[in-house]
Amino acid sequence: MKREEVFERLNEIFRSNFDDEGITLTDRTSSEDIEDWDSLEQVNLVVAIQGAFHVKFNIDEVNAMGNVGEMVDAILQKAGAKDE
Amino acid sequence: MKELEYPFDAQYLLTHRRQIRKALKAQGTAFVDKRVAILGGSTTAAIGWMMELFLLNQGIRPEFYESGYNRYYEEGAFPNAGLEEFRPDIIYIHTTNRNISRYPQINDSPEAVDRMLSEEFGKLEKVWGNLKDTYRCPVIQNNFELPFYRLLGNKDASDIHGAVNFLTRLNLKLYGYAQAHEGFYICDLNYISADYGLKEWSDPFYWYMYKYAVNVDAVPFLASNVSNIIKSVFGKNKKGFVVDLDNTLWGGVVGDDGVENIKIGSEEAGGQAYLEFQGYLKAHKQLGAVLNVASKNDRGNALAGLVHPDSRLHPDDFVEIKANWEPKDRNFEEIARSLNVLPDSLVFVDDNPAERHIIEGRQWGVSAPDIGEPHHFIQNIDRNGYFEVTTVSSEDQNRNEMYKKDAERRKHQSGFADYGEYLKSLGMEAAIGPFEPVYMARIAQLTNKTNQFNLTTKRHTQAEIEAIAGDPSFITLCGRLKDRFGDNGVVSVIIGRVTGTECHIDLWLMSCRVLKRDMECAMMDELVRRCRERGLQKIYGYYLPTGKNGMVREFYKQQGFKMEAVGQEGSIWSYGLAEPWETKNKYIKVEEA
Numbered sequence: 300m301k302r303e304e305v306f307e308r309l310n311e312i313f314r315s316n317f318d319d320e321g322i323t324l325t326d327r328t329s330s331e332d333i334e335d336w337d338s339l340e341q342v343n344l345v346v347a348i349q350g351a352f353h354v355k356f357n358i359d360e361v362n363a364m365g366n367v368g369e370m371v372d373a374i375l376q377k378a379g380a381k382d383e
Numbered sequence: 384m385k386e387l388e389y390p391f392d393a394q395y396l397l398t399h400r401r402q403i404r405k406a407l408k409a410q411g412t413a414f415v416d417k418r419v420a421i422l423g424g425s426t427t428a429a430i431g432w433m434m435e436l437f438l439l440n441q442g443i444r445p446e447f448y449e450s451g452y453n454r455y456y457e458e459g460a461f462p463n464a465g466l467e468e469f470r471p472d473i474i475y476i477h478t479t480n481r482n483i484s485r486y487p488q489i490n491d492s493p494e495a496v497d498r499m500l501s502e503e504f505g506k507l508e509k510v511w512g513n514l515k516d517t518y519r520c521p522v523i524q525n526n527f528e529l530p531f532y533r534l535l536g537n538k539d540a541s542d543i544h545g546a547v548n549f550l551t552r553l554n555l556k557l558y559g560y561a562q563a564h565e566g567f568y569i570c571d572l573n574y575i576s577a578d579y580g581l582k583e584w585s586d587p588f589y590w591y592m593y594k595y596a597v598n599v600d601a602v603p604f605l606a607s608n609v610s611n612i613i614k615s616v617f618g619k620n621k622k623g624f625v626v627d628l629d630n631t632l633w634g635g636v637v638g639d640d641g642v643e644n645i646k647i648g649s650e651e652a653g654g655q656a657y658l659e660f661q662g663y664l665k666a667h668k669q670l671g672a673v674l675n676v677a678s679k680n681d682r683g684n685a686l687a688g689l690v691h692p693d694s695r696l697h698p699d700d701f702v703e704i705k706a707n708w709e710p711k712d713r714n715f716e717e718i719a720r721s722l723n724v725l726p727d728s729l730v731f732v733d734d735n736p737a738e739r740h741i742i743e744g745r746q747w748g749v750s751a752p753d754i755g756e757p758h759h760f761i762q763n764i765d766r767n768g769y770f771e772v773t774t775v776s777s778e779d780q781n782r783n784e785m786y787k788k789d790a791e792r793r794k795h796q797s798g799f800a801d802y803g804e805y806l807k808s809l810g811m812e813a814a815i816g817p818f819e820p821v822y823m824a825r826i827a828q829l830t831n832k833t834n835q836f837n838l839t840t841k842r843h844t845q846a847e848i849e850a851i852a853g854d855p856s857f858i859t860l861c862g863r864l865k866d867r868f869g870d871n872g873v874v875s876v877i878i879g880r881v882t883g884t885e886c887h888i889d890l891w892l893m894s895c896r897v898l899k900r901d902m903e904c905a906m907m908d909e910l911v912r913r914c915r916e917r918g919l920q921k922i923y924g925y926y927l928p929t930g931k932n933g934m935v936r937e938f939y940k941q942q943g944f945k946m947e948a949v950g951q952e953g954s955i956w957s958y959g960l961a962e963p964w965e966t967k968n969k970y971i972k973v974e975e976a
Binding site for chain 1: 394397399401402426588593595599
């Protein structure tokens with residue numbers, strides 16, 4: 300899976316989760332940039348990502364997701380490992 | 384809404400909750416507002432989010448109070464200004480086995496284990512006692528799910544030192560409490576976690592990361608389960624089924640295949656699935672669910688199928704059997720009309736997606752679940768909790784019979800030229816009197832589910848009804864009606880609030896089952912009599928319009944009241960008790976209860 304694809308799907312997940320079509324993610328987007336993105340929403344996002352990409356993260360991996368770029372990297376690493 | 388009907392896509396609900404909530408609120412439902420408190424022993428945010436969706440879908444608009452994280456004990460067992468101000472209509476205690484403070488150790492004596500059990504139970508009992516005394520509202524308590532590991536292996540179940548054994552015994556104590564206390568309901572976490580798969584349900588990832596004691600993916604299942612209890616408590620259960628016949632109650636098409644060739648019975652696999660499903664539907668009669676048929680068939684063929692020697696359901700199990708070639712939605716509508724219920728109180732069961740689509744397309748709010756393959760019919764219907772049992776009144780158990788009696792009355796009626804003659808021939812007798820303890824559950828149920836003949840649509844819990852019954856500043860009346868065909872049970876309720884020399888009718892409702900039988904007149908006569916007895920001078924009646932109670936807009940006018948004010952919010956009517964009152968009931972013999 301290409302980085303752009305992951306990015307695009309992640310953007311959809313964010314838009315539906317926050318019901319905000321105006322969200323455009325960049326690598327540096329973090330909870331600082333989206334008002335409703337708090338720790339409770341973070342759980343929802345992780346659950347949504349795990350479902351959409353058919354991956355499961357461990358505790359360290361989730362803790363390392365400081366911003367969207369790091370989320371994409373984590374997804375690519377997991378999903379990529381599965382593809383091989 | 385289809386998305387919230389089992390089998391639902393849990394992940395979709397979690398990730399689209401804001402859009403779904405918006406859509407539910409825009410549907411134009413006449414919601415009842417309820418304040419729901421969640422006291423949690425772990426994170427509860429997603430549980431509240433999902434409960435909101437399920438409750439909105441059931442016609443309840445919730446406002447939530449959530450306790451601080453793991454503060455269920457402190458906030459529940461002791462004075463709590465925040466919760467008192469919130470005035471909950473219902474309280475849900477979301478505890479799990481993560482909240483057990485101590486498990487037995489392998490060398491503990493049986494007495495020590497018993498003590499531990501009492502301590503865990505006592506802690507919860509203290510919470511329930513305080514909640515009941517302070518808030519006087521229904522309480523829902525999770526039982527305990529099984530632990531996600533077993534130190535003693537299989538012996539964990541049978542040995543008093545095993546966590547499985549300990550939690551099982553604790554659950555039994557919870558059930559004992561539930562059996563002894565009204566308004567206390569168990570949310571069967573133990574069942575739904577098993578149903579979901581305990582290993583996934585208890586995935587500790589969510590506990591370590593976010594202090595969720597439940598896998599977040601599983602939360603919609605929990606929320607749906609709790610919401611079913613809540614809607615049942617507030618009278619939003621369904622009232623019955625409308626079922627198809629061919630490929631729903633039996634395999635094959637009776638008209639084409641012949642009755643000897645339909646699949647039903649224990650001889651082969653396919654027939655067994657239909658047989659068990661028939662048994663499942665039939666068992667619902669005990670819960671007060673009314674069974675009806677809507678089938679595209681010649682009537683003769685339909686009945687032939689139902690008298691098949693292996694059929695568990697027989698023609699007399701059904702109140703209405705519509706077997707003809709009319710569109711299903713028309714038959715459905717006629718069944719609802721003849722039962723005097725709103726279409727959304729009936730569940731449509733049909734294997735054919737096109738027929739379900741037609742019913743859904745009418746936007747009556749009817750549940751027409753995707754029942755799947757015959758061997759999954761039961762689970763797909765059951766998980767929706769349409770008939771969730773919270774209280775069972777004797778009326779419930781006899782409802783099928785009552786509706787059948789209604790049908791007999793209608794037939795009987797057609798033999799009379801004059802409606803008055805017909806009413807006379809019914810030999811009606813009513814008992815009308817103040818609320819009595821045996822009727823409290825039924826009265827609360829009526830306030831919550833009567834929508835049409837209901838002047839103010841005020842909903843009450845049983846605790847509130849009991850409080851009103853015990854308060855001398857209220858005049859309460861409940862009326863029970865019998866006739867030659869049988870006992871209709873309690874069918875009408877009035878609550879009058881007395882201030883000074885005035886009586887204000889806060890609540891006036893009647894079951895539509897006894898419409899046009901003069902019962903409303905008998906009730907009014909009795910209210911007037913009692914007001915006079917107390918020396919009151921004026922009665923005020925209020926009509927508050929909803930989407931469903933248009934039939935009583937002119938009720939007070941018909942009863943001879945004078946209009947005092949009218950506006951968008953409704954109308955106010957009055958009757959001066961100095962004026963002579965002409966007894967309005969002519970056909971019912973009234974005995975004072």
